[in-house]
Amino acid sequence: MSNASTPYPRDISVRVYPRSVSGTFRRIKTVILVLAYTVYYGLPWLPWHREVGPDQAVLFDVIGRKYYLFGLVVQPEQIFWLAGFLVIAALLLFFVTGIAGRVFCGYFCFQTLWTDLFFRIEKWIQGERPARIRLDESPWNASKILKKGGTWLAWGVVAFWTALTFSLYWGDAGDLVARFFTGQAPSAMYITTAILTFTTFTMAGVAREQTCTHMCPYSRFQSAMFDKNTRMVAYDRARGEGAEGRARVTRELKKREQRQAAGIGDCIDCGYCVQVCPTGIDIRDGLQISCIHCALCIDACDTVMDRMGWEKGLIRYSSEVEEAGGKVKWFSLKNVGYGLGLLLATAVLVWSVMSKPPLETAVRQVRQPLFVTVSDGSVQNSYEIKLSNQTTRPQDWRLSLKDIDATLDTGNIDTVHLEPLKHLLVYAKVRQAPGAKAADKVRDFRFVATPADKTLQPVEISARFYRP
Ligand code: SF4
Ligand code: SF4
Numbered sequence: 496m497s498n499a500s501t502p503y504p505r506d507i508s509v510r511v512y513p514r515s516v517s518g519t520f521r522r523i524k525t526v527i528l529v530l531a532y533t534v535y536y537g538l539p540w541l542p543w544h545r546e547v548g549p550d551q552a553v554l555f556d557v558i559g560r561k562y563y564l565f566g567l568v569v570q571p572e573q574i575f576w577l578a579g580f581l582v583i584a585a586l587l588l589f590f591v592t593g594i595a596g597r598v599f600c601g602y603f604c605f606q607t608l609w610t611d612l613f614f615r616i617e618k619w620i621q622g623e624r625p626a627r628i629r630l631d632e633s634p635w636n637a638s639k640i641l642k643k644g645g646t647w648l649a650w651g652v653v654a655f656w657t658a659l660t661f662s663l664y665w666g667d668a669g670d671l672v673a674r675f676f677t678g679q680a681p682s683a684m685y686i687t688t689a690i691l692t693f694t695t696f697t698m699a700g701v702a703r704e705q706t707c708t709h710m711c712p713y714s715r716f717q718s719a720m721f722d723k724n725t726r727m728v729a730y731d732r733a734r735g736e737g738a739e740g741r742a743r744v745t746r747e748l749k750k751r752e753q754r755q756a757a758g759i760g761d762c763i764d765c766g767y768c769v770q771v772c773p774t775g776i777d778i779r780d781g782l783q784i785s786c787i788h789c790a791l792c793i794d795a796c797d798t799v800m801d802r803m804g805w806e807k808g809l810i811r812y813s814s815e816v817e818e819a820g821g822k823v824k825w826f827s828l829k830n831v832g833y834g835l836g837l838l839l840a841t842a843v844l845v846w847s848v849m850s851k852p853p854l855e856t857a858v859r860q861v862r863q864p865l866f867v868t869v870s871d872g873s874v875q876n877s878y879e880i881k882l883s884n885q886t887t888r889p890q891d892w893r894l895s896l897k898d899i900d901a902t903l904d905t906g907n908i909d910t911v912h913l914e915p916l917k918h919l920l921v922y923a924k925v926r927q928a929p930g931a932k933a934a935d936k937v938r939d940f941r942f943v944a945t946p947a948d949k950t951l952q953p954v955e956i957s958a959r960f961y962r963p
Contacts (some may be wrong), residue, residue, distance in 0.1 A: 510631070511775035513614055514624040514767070518794025527602050528611055532629060536656070541664035542705040546887045547915040555665050561916060568849065568887065568916060572855055580704055588842055590833035592720040594825065595812070596727040600713070601789035606706050607659070609699035610773065613650055620646045624770060642851075651692070652701040660692030704774040708785045712845060715784075723815040724824050728788050730779045730810050731818075735762035761809055767799055768792035768810055778810055854890065854944060855883040855918075856956045867963045872929035874962045880942060882911055883918035891947035892954075894923065899940035901927040910947070925960060936962050 542566060543552035554563040562569040569576060591598050600607060612933070621627045621642050632646075633639055662684045663671055683728040698706050707714055735741055737760030744763050748754050762779065769777045771792060774785040776791045796810040814823050821856070861877035868874055884890050890913045896903050904924040911921055923942070927934060942956040 498945055509775065511773065511774075512624045512627050512770075513773045514770040515618065516767075516771040516791050516794045518791075518797055520675040520790035520794050524602060524611065524789065524791075528608055531603070531608050532612070536660050539668040541659060548887060549667060551668060553664060554667070557665060568885075570883070570885070570916070572883070573851070576844060576847065579847070581816075583837065583840045583844060586833055586837040589720055590830065590837050592717055593722065593725060593827075593830045593833060595788075596721065596725055596786040597714075597717055597786070600707065600711075600717075600787040604787075606698060606711070607773075607787060607789065608684050609695060610703050613699040613703070614632075614773065616649045616653065617646050620649065622811055646702070650696055654669050654692045654695035654699070655688070657695045658688040662687050666769075685814060704785065707774060707787055712734075714787075718784075722827060722829065724830075726812045726814045726823065727782060727820070728778060728790050728793060728810065729782070729787065729813045730762075730768075731808070731813070732779075734760055735779065735809050751803075761800070761803075761805055763799065763803065765799055768796040771795045784889065803959065813932065851885060852885045853884070853951055853955070854892065854913075854946075855881075855885055856944065856954055857881040857883075858942065858958050860958065868963060869926070873926050874934075875924055875926045876960050878923045878925065878942075878958060880921045880923055880956065881918055882913060882921060882944065884913035884915060887915045889914055890951070892944045893947070894921065895943045895945065896925065897941040897943050897955065899925070899927070899938060900931040900934075901925050901940075901960070903942075911944075927960065927962070934962060938962075 504722060538553045539551065541552040542550050543563075544550060545563070548561070548563055548568065549556070551563065552565050557740070558560065560571050588599055592911065604767065621630055630639055630642060644949050650702070659672070660677065662675075665671075665684075671680060702710070737755070737758050740760065741756035741762035741764045742748050742754070742757075742759045743765070748757060748759055752780050753758070768779070769775070769792075771794070772778070773789060773791065774787060776785045776787065790812070793810045793812070797807040800807045800809055816823055858881070859879045861879065866874050880894070882892060883895060892911045893909070894905055894911065904926065905921055908921060911919060913919055925940075938960045940958060940960055942958060944954045944956065946953065
């Protein structure tokens with residue numbers, strides 16, 4: 496009988512040998528794992544038809560300064576979308592963490608996903624937890640070299656393909672792979688692949704849970720987002736320990752009634768929850784910085800409770816409020832604030848993407864000199880007008896003036912022809928005759944760009960005209 500004793504590693508520097516477990520949360524994690532890998536490894540190979548541009552669904556063309564995301568083409572002018580996306584990601588993280596703790600760590604973080612895969616590879620080759628412990632304790636021989644070497648080789652292949660896949664997002668995937676293996680790829684690709692292969696292998700295969708515990712900054716400040724209503728993986732101490740602590744199953748302490756009569760709790764001190772933990776901790780010791788909230792200990796304990804014929808949930812998602820017998824307040828001021836911020840930021844980003852104009856414009860007035868007076872007495876101002884085609888179709892535009900009694904001179908350019916996703920700089924002179932109406936010293940007016948394509952709307956560009 497004990498309150499705290501456990502034969503399993505509590506010191507995080509001790510190597511962890513996670514045991515397999517099945518259950519609801521394991522299934523959820525597996526589904527997320529498969530989806531995440533399918534997306535990550537598959538996206539660079541997904542074809543996508545465009546009138547111009549690559550036939551690849553997702554491609555970040557740094558040299559061409561264009562980022563292709565399915566039907567969307569992001570140009571440097573829209574880089575603020577990236578800022579918006581990062582704000583949304585941060586708010587989502589705060590919102591979810593405030594409600595359900597480290598869900599991101601337990602289910603979605605790259606480190607968790609890749610470590611999970613590397614654990615599986617280790618298990619496929621070296622066997623279940625006891626076999627792996629025995630293998631590590633045994634002297635080096637042919638079998639050990641084969642199993643350890645096979646594991647490292649498989650990890651190396653996964654790490655390499657992970658790293659190579661990252662590079663494929665930055666160019667034509669098929670072409671890059673062919674050039675990579677024939678020694679004709681850019682040196683940046685070889686360097687990136689080498690660095691990422693090394694870091695993936697090290698983080699997911701060697702450092703594993705140490706990355707979460709010692710290197711990840713998020714584990715340090717995540718508790719600032721918790722409150723009494725946050726649901727976290729927790730051990731029901733009152734039920735598990737009873738009045739006299741926990742105890743293993745013996746002939747005298749087999750049935751629940753026997754245990755309750757002796758003041759013993761429902762925890763049979765089997766250690767299964769500790770054995771399945773990927774970070775090697777004991778959830779019965781309370782909330783710990785190393786706990787990534789993967790909920791595998793819930794599956795483990797539920798399996799044990801099932802076998803004993805007792806109610807599940809000795810380890811479960813719970814909050815401080817629930818433990819004290821209260822009801823969770825989902826809509827605390829903090830969560831509502833995060834939620835509203837999230838909705839607002841998402842709405843603004845979606846609106847900004849959906850309302851992306853087919854033509855981006857900018858005008859810059861030539862200021863040296865601000866104006867010139869021509870020999871016939873007319874006054875002339877000059878402008879540089881940037882017209883940028885944001886679509887994947889060619890466009891033709893004609894320029895004219897509005898709100899000013901003046902003439903427009905764009906040299907030989909009658910119609911501005913813009914290739915898809917290209918821009919042009921038009922040099923425009925606006926000239927006002929001596930007797931022009933309302934010849935103020937400073938006058939606001941507009942350039943009007945009228946499309947040849949009637950499905951598009953004319954675009955007005957504000958500018959200012961100066962006179963002596
Ligand atoms: S204690 Fe439980 S929830 Fe926390 S990391 Fe270990 S297995 Fe996952
Ligand atoms: S799995 Fe459940 S019963 Fe077994 S040691 Fe953990 S908390 Fe106790």
